[in-house]
Amino acid sequence: MNMPEDVSATPGYSALMARLQPLIDGGRLDNIVDLLSLVSDLIDLLDAATVEKLANVFEEVTASGWAAANTLRMTRAEIMTQGKPPSLYALLKLLNEEDTRKGVAVVLKTLNVIGRQL
Incomplete structure (x- = not known):
């Protein structure tokens, strides 16, 4: 120049x-x-492989956040339609449902893995 x-x-x-x-x-x-x-x-x-990995991580985090928010909205809507809070017996009865046990198992296993990493 x-x-x-x-x-x-x-x-x-x-x-x-x-x-x-x-x-x-x-x-x-x-x-x-x-x-x-x-x-x-x-x-x-940043090479192409790193950019692709970062894009995949971003996509997974976004999808997880969307799924969690959607689940929370659905649960809140179901609870609001009931009008009054569920009784203790109704909550215990909810533990007998297979989907509830799966959800509790996921939460407990997640806490287990976090505990192992500490």
């Missing part, structure tokens, strides 16, 4: 320096340069 010998005399350079001077004085320009370096390093590190 051909640059004039005295770049500092151009109006564009003067305008740019006037804009950058507060960032330079406050040391914030260093932060911007560091951020650009970090982004550049990440681009160098």
